[in-house]
Amino acid sequence: MEFPKRFVYEAANTWPCILFFGAIHGNEPSGTLALQKLQQQLNQGELTLIKGELHLVPIANPQAYQEKKTFIDANLNRIFCPSLSPRSYEQHLANKLCSFVDKCDVFVDLHSLQAEWQDFLYQDYATPACATLAKSSGVDSVINWWPQLYETIDSYDTLQYAHSKGKACVLYEAWQHDDPQSVDRAYHLIRNILHHYGLILYEQCTPPSNKQTIVMTDIIFKKEEWHFVQPRKQFDVLRKGEAIAVYDSWETLYAPKDCIMIMPSEKTPLGTDRYYLGKKW
Ligand SMILES: [Zn+2]
Numbered sequence: 001m002e003f004p005k006r007f008v009y010e011a012a013n014t015w016p017c018i019l020f021f022g023a024i025h026g027n028e029p030s031g032t033l034a035l036q037k038l039q040q041q042l043n044q045g046e047l048t049l050i051k052g053e054l055h056l057v058p059i060a061n062p063q064a065y066q067e068k069k070t071f072i073d074a075n076l077n078r079i080f081c082p083s084l085s086p087r088s089y090e091q092h093l094a095n096k097l098c099s100f101v102d103k104c105d106v107f108v109d110l111h112s113l114q115a116e117w118q119d120f121l122y123q124d125y126a127t128p129a130c131a132t133l134a135k136s137s138g139v140d141s142v143i144n145w146w147p148q149l150y151e152t153i154d155s156y157d158t159l160q161y162a163h164s165k166g167k168a169c170v171l172y173e174a175w176q177h178d179d180p181q182s183v184d185r186a187y188h189l190i191r192n193i194l195h196h197y198g199l200i201l202y203e204q205c206t207p208p209s210n211k212q213t214i215v216m217t218d219i220i221f222k223k224e225e226w227h228f229v230q231p232r233k234q235f236d237v238l239r240k241g242e243a244i245a246v247y248d249s250w251e252t253l254y255a256p257k258d259c260i261m262i263m264p265s266e267k268t269p270l271g272t273d274r275y276y277l278g279k280k281w
Pocket residue numbers: 024025028111112
């Protein structure tokens with residue numbers, strides 16, 4: 001069984017400890033490639049750690065990464081908690097990865113998107129520490145309150161675990177999985193965060209800010225095949241009563257209120273999340 005490797009870099013003053021994960025989902029290589037670029041610069045002395053501890057796990061799900069699959073047995077970002085008797089490959093990984101999270105102060109999980117959506121950050125917890133971390137990333141759009149939507153579902157993600165251990169935490173969704181720009185965006189985000197926490201110097205850093213925060217209010221599951229009434233983009237503004245999608249059975253889905261479209265996808269499998277609705281913070 002192949003386990004994830006963690007690479008540790010330390011300065012004299014070891015606070016804070018920042019941990020990055022790449023490839024929790026094996027088909028999302030941008031975080032991995034961005035972290036490997038950073039590692040190369042640290043190893044060759046092009047980049048110096050001024051303070052703190054930097055923990056890098058470029059490939060959190062090695063087997064899925066090798067096979068370019070989201071996961072092997074189970075979605076690692078839905079079962080992310082320690083288990084006493086792990087059965088699936090991902091449960092074994094979760095045990096190892098949770099122990100890495102336990103040791104950090106700040107945790108960043110790097111993902112990418114399946115469609116051409118604008119990149120964004122999940123800042124699921126409204127603590128001052130999480131807000132500071134989200135701002136330090138310089139990412140324009142932040143989405144909030146995923147946990148409340150999923151609280152009735154038996155699901156455990158990386159942020160939920162990190163938050164339960166008192167860590168500042170965010171999850172970044174870069175652009176499309178294989179878009180080279182996703183690597184550049186992830187790399188820029190990593191360096192922004194490290195600069196603002198004082199671990200490195202980064203002259204091109206974005207000042208700490210987020211332009212918009214969107215609160216997720218609804219998940220719409222795909223119960224049968226459907227199509228959008230018109231092409232929808234990430235963060236499109238919808239008016240109450242506007243038609244969104246039509247099922248093959250001709251049932252139409254309307255916007256229940258003035259809201260914002262989040263991750264509109266026609267390609268997800270039946271029974272899974274299809275799109276989300278939100279509102280401005
Ligand atoms: Zn992902």
